[in-house]
Amino acid sequence: xxxxxxxxxxxxxxxxxxxxxxxxxxxxxxxxxxxxxxxxxxxxxxxxxxxxxxxxxxxxxxxxxxxxxxxxxxxxxxxxxxxxxxxxxxxxxxxxxxxxxxxxxxxxxxxxxxxxxxxxxxxxxxxxxxxxxxxxxxxxxxxxxxxxxxxxxxxxxxxxxxxxxxxxxxxxxxxxxxxxxxxxxxxxxxxxxxxxxxxxxxxxxxxxxxxxxxxxxxxxxxxxxxxxxxxxxxxxxxxxxxxxxxxxxxxxxxxxxxxxxxxxxxxxxxxxxxxxxxxxxxxxxxxxx
Amino acid sequence: xxxxxxxxxxxxxxxxxxxxxxxxxxxxxxxxxxxxxxxxxxxxxxxxxxxxxxxxxxxxxxxxxxxxxxxxxxxxxxxxxxxxxxxxxxxxxxxxxxxxxxxxxxxxxxxxxxxxxxxxxxxxxxxxxxxxxxxxxxxxxxxxxxxxxxxxxxxxxxxxxxxxxxxxxxxxxxxxxxxxxxxxxxxxxxxxxxxxxxxxxxxxxxxxxxxxxxxxxxxxxxxxxxxxxxxxxxxxxxxxxxxxxxxxxxxxxxxxxxxxxxxxxxxxxxxxxxxxxxxxxxxxxxxxxxxxxxxxxxxxxxxxxxxxxxxxxxxxxx
Numbered sequence: 020x021x022x023x024x025x026x027x028x029x030x031x032x033x034x035x036x037x038x039x040x041x042x043x044x045x046x047x048x049x050x051x052x053x054x055x056x057x058x059x060x061x062x063x064x065x066x067x068x069x070x071x072x073x074x075x076x077x078x079x080x081x082x083x084x085x086x087x088x089x090x091x092x093x094x095x096x097x098x099x100x101x102x103x104x105x106x107x108x109x110x111x112x113x114x115x116x117x118x119x120x121x122x123x124x125x126x127x128x129x130x131x132x133x134x135x136x137x138x139x140x141x142x143x144x145x146x147x148x149x150x151x152x153x154x155x156x157x158x159x160x161x162x163x164x165x166x167x168x169x170x171x172x173x174x175x176x177x178x179x180x181x182x183x184x185x186x187x188x189x190x191x192x193x194x195x196x197x198x199x200x201x202x203x204x205x206x207x208x209x210x211x212x213x214x215x216x217x218x219x220x221x222x223x224x225x226x227x228x229x230x231x232x233x234x235x236x237x238x239x240x241x242x243x244x245x246x247x248x249x250x251x252x253x254x255x256x257x258x259x260x261x262x263x264x265x266x267x268x269x270x271x272x273x274x275x276x277x278x279x280x281x282x283x284x285x286x287x288x289x290x291x292x293x294x295x296x297x298x299x300x301x302x303x304x305x306x307x308x
Numbered sequence: 309x310x311x312x313x314x315x316x317x318x319x320x321x322x323x324x325x326x327x328x329x330x331x332x333x334x335x336x337x338x339x340x341x342x343x344x345x346x347x348x349x350x351x352x353x354x355x356x357x358x359x360x361x362x363x364x365x366x367x368x369x370x371x372x373x374x375x376x377x378x379x380x381x382x383x384x385x386x387x388x389x390x391x392x393x394x395x396x397x398x399x400x401x402x403x404x405x406x407x408x409x410x411x412x413x414x415x416x417x418x419x420x421x422x423x424x425x426x427x428x429x430x431x432x433x434x435x436x437x438x439x440x441x442x443x444x445x446x447x448x449x450x451x452x453x454x455x456x457x458x459x460x461x462x463x464x465x466x467x468x469x470x471x472x473x474x475x476x477x478x479x480x481x482x483x484x485x486x487x488x489x490x491x492x493x494x495x496x497x498x499x500x501x502x503x504x505x506x507x508x509x510x511x512x513x514x515x516x517x518x519x520x521x522x523x524x525x526x527x528x529x530x531x532x533x534x535x536x537x538x539x540x541x542x543x544x545x546x547x548x549x550x551x552x553x554x555x556x557x558x559x560x561x562x563x564x565x566x567x568x569x570x571x572x573x574x575x576x577x578x579x580x581x582x583x584x585x586x587x588x589x590x591x592x593x594x595x596x597x598x599x600x601x602x603x604x605x606x607x608x609x610x611x612x613x614x615x616x617x618x619x620x621x622x623x624x625x626x
Binding site (some may be wrong): 049055057103106107114115116118119120122123124125126127129130131133134240244247248250251255281282283284285286288289292293296297300 | 407413425426428433597
């Protein structure tokens, strides 16, 4: 058992890190605008394809691919905000309408990607070669980088939204856009900022994921479902609870795969989700309202 | 008003019942059949999303469960397709009961997330249980319908046309009756003014459970029929594309109007099939539908989504 348990925990940490990166992007937009971005996964996919084109097809190397991928995701994210979210701002049913428009955006991105790049599988090179030892288990250096990078990014995000002027303006707009405008915060610009930042997180996750899994038009959609489970468990409101839930789900998923195999893991995870919601409708770490 | 709408619906039904006499080529009949199936799914989605104002984004899961119920029962258990199709409605209603347990107590975005995740997880389960479901390849060569010596695949889709039209008619008629019943009124009351409706003794949780199960029955039967008709079951039915297409039928037809989504289903199915025939547009048709949906939401919010404006009572955002 010992021989399998440690690698399982490490793979759980890896999954948790990826979910934490995704869920924090979703939570950032939710707390600022009250919008759930269903196109988050498609932004990850877009970033991975752009990175692949720049680094492999143009041969400009992974660093340039990384920059181009994240840049493309940010542009697409800001465009989604401008075209599909902003026109509905102030509408009483904004939450519901933006669910539909971002869902449509995700269809447009996914279909567009499969039309441009075709169905052939692609793979990004790893950021780091070689293996390292983590808790005595051998891990590829690339995966170890993700495990280290995710908490660092989360800490940076936490520091940014809590300690800097522009980060705190995000929270001010989220809590009360009217008062935020009165004290001189440019509210529309803050919306773009939130979407851009979240899209940058999506882009980063997409490029990192693209060298672990094959790059397909569905690259981002599959983990997005698990990121949704994460935000249902942890609630969308706070970064800490979201990140905590991401690691709980990641470890749980890895342990379930070890105990039950890939065959039953999705079903059991979902039954666990339903049970949690029946007994705790506000999520695992949520407070009663 | 409602009288006029019923007359209008009857006139439309009369015309549709005469179509096979005029249209004899099996391809056009095929598009009609697909449109009737999508129309059935769309009106039932309209029941939960439009009429009851429940943010259900997992409706296509009920359809997919119907598809796989019929497919698995006819291949693994050799059950007659005549029995397997209605059983699709039963399993879909049971799945609706399961998902209704948490949904009954959730609020706002969390309803969207749980129902959406449910649909995606159904797909993951189908993909992972490959022995039973055929995995990513799906199940093929399902048995077709027969009635004594009469085989439904040798009549240029004449029989299938009337079964699909019958399914849509029964579904629309029962929804129109349901919308006028005290139950339908209580759903609209909860949608338009939840606080007042609750104060008058309507239980949010109970009505949500009932409306999800009711909307799943015909959707599951439509799924079962879809599988037997096409003789395949593929995991694509759970995907984003079909969901976006049917959601756009509900929105373009006008959520909460019951008849609107039926006509939108006919129009959109013919439009997407026509696009599939044009070279270069096969892949792009779902993209076009998604753009159309966004345009409807932006340009005609009063027409197509007028109902959403009344989903909530006016209440300040705090």
